[in-house]
Amino acid sequence: MKQITFLLIALLLLLSLASCSNSATVENQVIFYYQHAQPKYDVTDSALAAEIQDGSAYSDLEEALLSYLAGPASSSHVSPFPAGVRLISLEQDANTLYLVFSDELSELSGLKLTIACCCIAQTCLGLTDAENICISAETGLLGGERSITLNESNMNLLDSTQQANGE
Amino acid sequence: MTYVVITFVVLLFLNVYCSQVSMQLFYNNKESSMLEKAQMTANEIGNLDVLNNAAIEDVIDRIGSLTFTRLVVTDANGRIIFDSDRSTGYALFPQIVTALESNDVFTWHYRNGVMRSVAATPIFQSDHISGCVYMMEYDTEQGQLMDSLQRNIFTVSLLLEIGLLLFAYAFSHRYSRRLRKIMSSMQIIQEGDYTHKVDLPGRDELSVLGAEFNDLTERLNTSENKRRQFVSDASHELKTPLATIKLLSDSILQNEMDTETTREFVTDIGNEADRLTRMAHKLLSLTKNEGNPSEMEAEIIYMAPTIDRVVKMLSGLAESNQITIQADLTNDCPVLISEDDLYQIAFNLVENGIKYNISGGMLRISLHRSQDMAALRVSDTGMGIPPDAVGHVFERFYRVDKARSRQSGGSGLGLAIVRSIVERNNGEISLQSTVGKGTVFTVEFPCFDIVEEEDEI
Numbered sequence: 001m002k003q004i005t006f007l008l009i010a011l012l013l014l015l016s017l018a019s020c021s022n023s024a025t026v027e028n029q030v031i032f033y034y035q036h037a038q039p040k041y042d043v044t045d046s047a048l049a050a051e052i053q054d055g056s057a058y059s060d061l062e063e064a065l066l067s068y069l070a071g072p073a074s075s076s077h078v079s080p081f082p083a084g085v086r087l088i089s090l091e092q093d094a095n096t097l098y099l100v101f102s103d104e105l106s107e108l109s110g111l112k113l114t115i116a117c118c119c120i121a122q123t124c125l126g127l128t129d130a131e132n133i134c135i136s137a138e139t140g141l142l143g144g145e146r147s148i149t150l151n152e153s154n155m156n157l158l159d160s161t162q163q164a165n166g167e
Numbered sequence: 168m169t170y171v172v173i174t175f176v177v178l179l180f181l182n183v184y185c186s187q188v189s190m191q192l193f194y195n196n197k198e199s200s201m202l203e204k205a206q207m208t209a210n211e212i213g214n215l216d217v218l219n220n221a222a223i224e225d226v227i228d229r230i231g232s233l234t235f236t237r238l239v240v241t242d243a244n245g246r247i248i249f250d251s252d253r254s255t256g257y258a259l260f261p262q263i264v265t266a267l268e269s270n271d272v273f274t275w276h277y278r279n280g281v282m283r284s285v286a287a288t289p290i291f292q293s294d295h296i297s298g299c300v301y302m303m304e305y306d307t308e309q310g311q312l313m314d315s316l317q318r319n320i321f322t323v324s325l326l327l328e329i330g331l332l333l334f335a336y337a338f339s340h341r342y343s344r345r346l347r348k349i350m351s352s353m354q355i356i357q358e359g360d361y362t363h364k365v366d367l368p369g370r371d372e373l374s375v376l377g378a379e380f381n382d383l384t385e386r387l388n389t390s391e392n393k394r395r396q397f398v399s400d401a402s403h404e405l406k407t408p409l410a411t412i413k414l415l416s417d418s419i420l421q422n423e424m425d426t427e428t429t430r431e432f433v434t435d436i437g438n439e440a441d442r443l444t445r446m447a448h449k450l451l452s453l454t455k456n457e458g459n460p461s462e463m464e465a466e467i468i469y470m471a472p473t474i475d476r477v478v479k480m481l482s483g484l485a486e487s488n489q490i491t492i493q494a495d496l497t498n499d500c501p502v503l504i505s506e507d508d509l510y511q512i513a514f515n516l517v518e519n520g521i522k523y524n525i526s527g528g529m530l531r532i533s534l535h536r537s538q539d540m541a542a543l544r545v546s547d548t549g550m551g552i553p554p555d556a557v558g559h560v561f562e563r564f565y566r567v568d569k570a571r572s573r574q575s576g577g578s579g580l581g582l583a584i585v586r587s588i589v590e591r592n593n594g595e596i597s598l599q600s601t602v603g604k605g606t607v608f609t610v611e612f613p614c615f616d617i618v619e620e621e622d623e624i
Contacts, residue, residue: 039261041261046260048259155259156256159285159303
């Protein structure tokens with residue numbers, strides 16, 4: 001009887017320890033978005049690849065973005081940015097985060113530019129409380145426009161029709 | 168149990184295989200139909216001068232027969248131009264990204280009776296990708312059909328497996344019960360009850376095995392009875408001369424007797440000892456005859472010379488018994504036999520004819536050929552054999568007149584030995600006897616004519 005009680009207590013302790021460990025991870029994690037090296041088509045997959053990072057390693061947003069621009073840690077992910085892209089400035093005004101990158105970003109066009117901007121916007125939406133992310137290049141244009149503003153409503157990463165139909 | 172496991176694995180394999188094949192069939196069908204629809208839509212949109220929501224809606228209305236859950240048309244940047252779900256902005260579904268990289272793509276997911284199929288294809292305008300068509304179908308009808316098909320296959324497999332299990336159980340139960348019967352019978356036989364029989368009706372292999380087992384047991388029982396009889400007879404026959412020797416030697420030791428009487432007693436002891444020796448030799452001979460015939464020893468020989476030799480050998484015994492021997496031997500009787508065997512047959516029959524004849528009697532020995540058979544007849548004028556004893560004279564230690572047989576030094580093994588040798592050499596032996604007149608023994612062998620090769624000139 002004593003042995004069973006001891007085993008139950010040990011099990012409860014282990015479970016509580018495991019749950020503490022999980023909550024600590026959730027509290028500190030940040031997600032960087034890149035592209036999949038090989039496309040994935042599962043119902044829960046978008047074109048963007050999520051990479052979980054330890055948020056406690058970064059003291060502020062700028063430091064996190066610097067690390068983000070350095071590229072993915074996983075070999076199954078690829079960076080959508082051209083080499084040499086730097087963050088020139090960042091500024092948050094009300095609900096909008098303004099990000100200015102070096103002109104290397106304006107070398108991108110079409111779908112590649114869209115993916116790169118969506119990756120930045122999706123990452124920043126997770127890092128800050130901003131609702132809109134406005135991305136621009138230092139002097140150049142992005143796809144013929146001065147800036148691209150993205151938010152959760154104009155970035156459709158998953159076809160949510162399945163949920164609407166009850167799956 | 169092994170068969171059940173094998174069939175279970177086979178059924179499981181068939182189940183999985185059927186499910187996979189039906190899934191593949193649905194997949195192929197869906198893939199071709201959805202890609203065809205997406206490409207047709209993309210072609211129609213590619214013919215437009217300007218890509219905008221209203222123009223694309225017109226195209227979709229014009230096609231009319233399109234069935235989809237969601238249709239999205241984007242420009243080359245992934246910006247939504249048309250969406251049946253009316254969302255705006257950018258669409259970065261993985262299928263759209265692949266299509267904008269100039270690939271046709273079809274993906275298919277099936278879960279819980281729901282099939283979610285997506286096809287995406289690029290829109291070309293003047294050889295440039297100007298956008299893509301994304302088409303999604305959320306199909307519960309076909310999903311349920313697939314689900315029902317899989318369920319049916321599973322149910323049939325399950326029923327088959329249950330049926331198979333029941334059959335295997337019944338079969339193995341019956342089989343093992345019958346097998347146990349044989350094993351318990353073997354145990355009984357092992358304990359010495361050779362009369363036991365196993366009862367296994369039917370026509371299957373076990374019934375055949377049971378019948379063979381019974382046959383074997385029967386033969387074992389016969390053999391055992393013969394062995395017991397032989398041991399009993401042999402010990403009885405050996406005991407008699409030994410008892411006589413003991414009695415005579417005790418008499419010599421215990422009584423004072425003259426030299427003549429002592430000599431007579433010692434002579435009797437010697438005679439009994441000789442009889443024992445002859446009996447031992449004959450038993451050995453009989454044991455040897457029961458073995459497999461050695462075909463290497465047999466050769467084609469003419470019978471007459473060997474029989475003539477026997478007659479000459481026993482003429483002294485005949486004379487002392489006042490028996491006249493009349494021999495009529497035909498030379499043309501070649502048979503396949505070893506000379507020793509033929510000598511033993513003739514010797515035993517002629518010796519019998521002399522021993523059991525009446526004083527002043529006649530012994531006729533004839534050898535004749537009739538077509539392909541050589542027949543040796545030994546006919547005496549003795550007291551004959553009673554009809555009830557005729558069937559037993561070839562048995563070991565059987566004597567018609569026991570007192571006379573022992574007196575004449577007979578062992579009761581001579582005719583048993585003759586029959587054994589005759590049968591070993593593919594011959595036949597028979598007898599006709601009339602009480603008070605005599606007995607005729609006939610031995611027949613197939614003739615083997617010797618073809619002499621003529622020298623070529």
